[in-house]
Amino acid sequence: MIGRILVAILLMSVIVVAQASDSVQVQEQQETHQTLDHDSGAEEAHTSKKPALWSVFPFVLLLVMIATGPLFYPHFWHKSYPVISVILAFLVCTYYLFYLHNHHSPVHSTAEYIQFIALLTGLFVASGGILIIVDKEAKPLTNVIILAIGAVIANIIGTTGASMLLIRPFIRLNKNRIKPYHIVFFIFIVSNVGGSLTPIGDPPLFLGFLKGIPFEWTLIHNLVPWVIACIILLGFFYLFDIRNKTNYAVMRGEEEEEVPPTGKVDLKGRRNFLWLAIVVGAVFLDPNVFEWVPGIEYEGQKFSYLREIIMLMAAYGSYRFSDLQAMQGNEFSFEPIREVAFLFIGIFFTMMPALELVSQFAQSPEGEKLISPSTLYWGTGILSGFLDNAPTYVNFLTASMASVGADVNKIQEVIAFANNEYKDSLLSLMAISLGAVFFGAFTYIGNGPNFMVKSIAEQVGIKMPSFFSYIVKYSIPILLPVLIIIWILFFMGN
Template sequence: MQKKIRPKAAALPLLFLFPALASAAEFDGGSLSPLWGVPFAGILLSIALLPLLAPAFWHHHYGKVSAAWALAFLVPFAAAFGVQFAGVQFVHALVAEYIPFIILLTALFTVAGGIHIRGNLRGAPGLNTAILAIGAVLASFMGTTGASMLLIRPLIRANDNRVHKVHVIVFFIFIVSNAGGALTPLGDPPLFLGFLKGVGFFWTAQNILFETLFILAVLLALFYAVDRHYYRKEGVLPFDPTPDTPGIGFDGAANFWLLGGVVALVLLSGFWKSPVVFDVFGTEVGLPGLVRDVGLAVIAVVSYKLTSPKVHADNQFEWGPMAEVAKLFAGIFLTIIPVIAMLKAGTQGPFGAIVSAVTRADGQPDPAMYFWATGVLSSFLDNAPTYLVFFNTAGGDPAALMTTYASTLAAISAGAVFMGANTYIGNAPNLMVKAIAESRGVRMPSFFGYMAWSVVILVPLFVLSTFLFFR
């Protein structure tokens, strides 16, 4: 039985402000007030609005803003439930979720940043479309982060003499940073969590292959038409800021082997079952996960040390984009704790209407609603825990979900991966690509400006996909 957590005396003012906390003796999401989600909403609104309203302040203090919202959750939570219990939740979010997440991203960012693709790259519609298509294929084998970090720099360099190029980066996020990672557990964190839960490695490829190909084909065709329009209308600048050398080649090619090491370690942590478990202040850390994270950290260090300064200079490699993602997602991973708890409470929780909406009147799961519920929440929450919430809502039995309820699991998988493209925070590579593009002088859309692109292009495509695949 879970230990009862009684609110402390210091929490009495909080109970006056938030009466629902009086019944939240157990950390049960069903008894939490929706007001506990305010810090999470606050950090999302900060990411959306401050770059527009106070760009200089945001550029210099986004880490402090993220920390402030994290403290706005942790301090009242500790007062209400006790420092020890709050510490357990903090350590769990840090050790079980954030640290593995950020180590994997750092390894992929560092290794991909050590590979310089040189050659005669001209940002014509045909080449741009080919790069996006190649990235879509690579994303399912080296992850959306790995593929994004490998290809975004040469894509920007190829188009640096184009007048209008924002659409190139936006479609890159749609295709390479999200939809392309839908076919294997290596592609996107939600699918990897499903793999750890018992979903077959090739199940996703077998069950949402046509959905993925449809999404990618439409996006690539639409991109080619848009890019061709701008190319014919505007042409190129009279000078090329970064003249290309003849031929195509790679510098820092040893990093491809290290990239293979990243993939191997991720796979190892999924296939290797070990009874060895370490208890870190109430959070269990398995030996396979520990070996994976240590190995990834070593690979990142080795890659950075082995890569020549010239390759890093040619790639304009810098830690700014990685630091931005690390600081912002630290706040997101902490403030999301009560939101995920309330979702996990199911129909009895504050968000019960969302969970109830995915079930038909006869008690059977509704794949279309699972697709949209998982997708919309994945657009604003971390798509990995959102995937798990609906995975468990659908029964949580991988054997049944892969067979009897295959259409439901397919809808959950597709929603989590595809709709991560709806916002900058839907998937970590989105923010990284945005930061890299801006560091190279591309004026990327604001948070809502980017959403305007996704609403116009992606949402109608998802509606059409619902009628074609998830009815």
């Protein structure tokens, strides 16, 4: 019954958008006639149109369904989420292409989605063929060490690579006492906060590197906040874990069958580290940085395709030639990446109006008046928790530089901004960087690996909190105090 109601709502949204689009078309035609005498012409008038506020509705609807579907109508949701996601994405793209006459945003969203899913697929499949066997007792301190190692590794192979490499052994280690908080803290530390020290760590930082921010900048300036945040989160986790006395094997009467742990750590599927290195190395093949890298040119910018081909070929190679024992030990399945691929089709395209409206306000005179390290930290952060943190980072970096007369598209000015040659520019860049990375853990959709880790956990039978429950039970009482502490220590009063 609930499923039918939601389908009806979805159809109604299509009708509403269609009707609204008709009115937009009429309005555009009227404005076009009024601007025929101007040099800009009709086409420029179309491209300057702002998306209407109601065009954010499909994005909000998708978020609500992601939050409520697994909880209230799981059968309908798991069966229908690919169709719902694609329909909503198609709806917003149609509005952009045929009524706003804006081809720029859909093209960029398509390119960003392909880059996103190629990277996640490569890392997911390559890491799926690496079996890490930790034959130790699942003690709180052991878990803390694994999470701390994951936070460091996230800066070498990215938060997605570290998450995919460690989530399965982390779950296996705690198989007799696993609870949802284990997975949530893994998302907090390994999938997000951990990756703030290098451009490889998280996509927003990599975009900053491509714009001209020096590679070592994040390590130098984000190190202290990274250490503080990781220590606090690991401390919270230790307090949770030390109180967990649950042993499901004993509860099932299997205590006599248990073999004492040997304390050894074993590794199978070592060859997949090569495939993993190929995927990570391909990240740097950007045609806008290296002229010899081929790309598709569009509006003065080159979109990579060689990088994505290499990543997908590495995914195929790692799957084709992987250690079968390692794959079986990991209970490898394509379902987690399938879920992420379909849901983020909807997220990437339906969030276009929201991102554009935010960008326009941030770069307006009214928005620029509000710019300060504090507002940049909270603005970038809150939006990164619910929108894609990579374009949010770029939008706020653009607005912050514009407010001091700098241009984000001029590499020398970006370097000067990073070197604090403009008023408060160092603190502003720190605020944007930390906000984009740290707040990505606030929701399941804040960062790509969040949803994938959740999906892998659910695949092995762990009952994960719903979208809202995750925020209410964990993000607000645990993560938010950490974010406030970072703000007080580094940005409050600025």
